[in-house]
Amino acid sequence: MRxxxxxxxxxxxxxxxxxRGLRTVAASNVAARPNPAGSAPETVNDPAARxxxxxxxxxxxxxxxxxxxxxHGQALTxxxxxxxxxxxxxxxxxxxxxxxxxxxxxxLDSRVSLFAPVWxxxxxAIGALAGLAGDRNSLGFVxxxxxxxxxxxxxxxxxxxxxxxDERSRRIVAQMxxxxxxxxxxxxxxxxxxxxRPVRELMRRTAKLMTNTAYRV
Numbered sequence: 001m002r003x004x005x006x007x008x009x010x011x012x013x014x015x016x017x018x019x020r021g022l023r024t025v026a027a028s029n030v031a032a033r034p035n036p037a038g039s040a041p042e043t044v045n046d047p048a049a050r051x052x053x054x055x056x057x058x059x060x061x062x063x064x065x066x067x068x069x070x071x072h073g074q075a076l077t078x079x080x081x082x083x084x085x086x087x088x089x090x091x092x093x094x095x096x097x098x099x100x101x102x103x104x105x106x107x108l109d110s111r112v113s114l115f116a117p118v119w120x121x122x123x124x125a126i127g128a129l130a131g132l133a134g135d136r137n138s139l140g141f142v143x144x145x146x147x148x149x150x151x152x153x154x155x156x157x158x159x160x161x162x163x164x165x166d167e168r169s170r171r172i173v174a175q176m177x178x179x180x181x182x183x184x185x186x187x188x189x190x191x192x193x194x195x196x197r198p199v200r201e202l203m204r205r206t207a208k209l210m211t212n213t214a215y216r217v
Contacts, residue, residue: 036175037168054110061101062214066123072131073127139192146184
């Protein structure tokens with residue numbers, strides 16, 4: 001007969017989350033799935049185009065840092081174990097995104113955002129607060145976040161987005177979109193509530209601030 005695994009106390013879980021956060025922002029993350037860019041050749045050679053593509057992929061990397069933190073903050077304060085496990089499962093997909101974006105930024109001879117620790121800490125706190133608001137509100141937060149992320153990624157595939165010939169970046173963004181759509185639909189199906197309009201607008205403004213900063217720094 002298998003013994004039950006003891007549930008960690010709050011202090012132990014906070015220590016675990018601090019360690020997880022440190023590894024997310026300070027170490028190179030490893031994807032469980034193959035990079036969607038696959039064997040597509042490098043086609044972005046113009047220096048200005050490379051800088052622009054790197055800036056956009058740095059923004060996406062910062063977004064994945066924030067997504068990791070949001071999901072883990074929400075999982076920390078989730079009340080239902082099934083909800084907690086679904087949040088952690090989604091976070092594992094975001095780890096793949098994080099690794100793919102980091103790899104692409106490096107390929108373009110650039111670096112990730114210097115504010116990564118800030119994005120993680122702030123997003124973790126927001127996620128924890130969302131979890132404290134109750135599981136249905138927390139799931140609604142996931143659904144709205146993913147909706148806005150999909151819109152953001154879509155903008156990278158059109159005018160003023162990624163260079164048209166940047167097939168490597170575009171493949172990564174397309175796979176990220178598909179994954180985010182699944183996370184959002186799963187959250188709605190699990191009972192996520194629609195968030196009030198002021199909350200949705202605040203989320204958009206916060207995301208815009210992070211986007212504008214991460215593109216440059």
